[in-house]
Amino acid sequence: MDRKVARRKSARRPALAPEVKAPAIRFGAQMREFLHRNMNWFLVAGFALLLLQDIFGTHGVLAMRRTQLQAKEVQQEIERLNEENRKLQSRVQHLKSDPATLEGIARDEMHLKRPGEYVFPIQPKASPSTNPQSADAPKKP
Secondary structure: OHHHHHHHHHHHOOOOOOOOOOOOOOHHHHHHHHHHHHHHHHHHHHHHHHHHHHHHOOOOHHHHHHHHHHHHHHHHHHHHHHHHHHHHHHHHHHHHHOHHHHHHHHHHOOOOOOOOOOOOOOOOOOOOOOOOOOOOOOOOO
């Protein structure tokens, strides 16, 4: 009986196959095969990286937009300074050619007078808005 049991046990268990060694494949051939199988994924990944570089890179779309905005701001500043320059040149021209302008500056800013004239400085009245007490506030006796 022991033989029958042993035969049954052996029949149930598949026999282990001897190890089969695959023929050795060179590294270069393995790499070629790997690249050939995954070429589409590498192309998609490369295209995605190029697209990201074109958008977010140093010379990408976002950097170009930022540079355009800066150039626009600088152009507006140049136009403002040119307008200010025109006004100052006009003022210089008036100072060179109009004696009344020079006289007005001499009288107002330098407090000069002609010989024989008297200047009576008048202090401007304090406006109600600069007065700390309002007109409605009762005065203390």
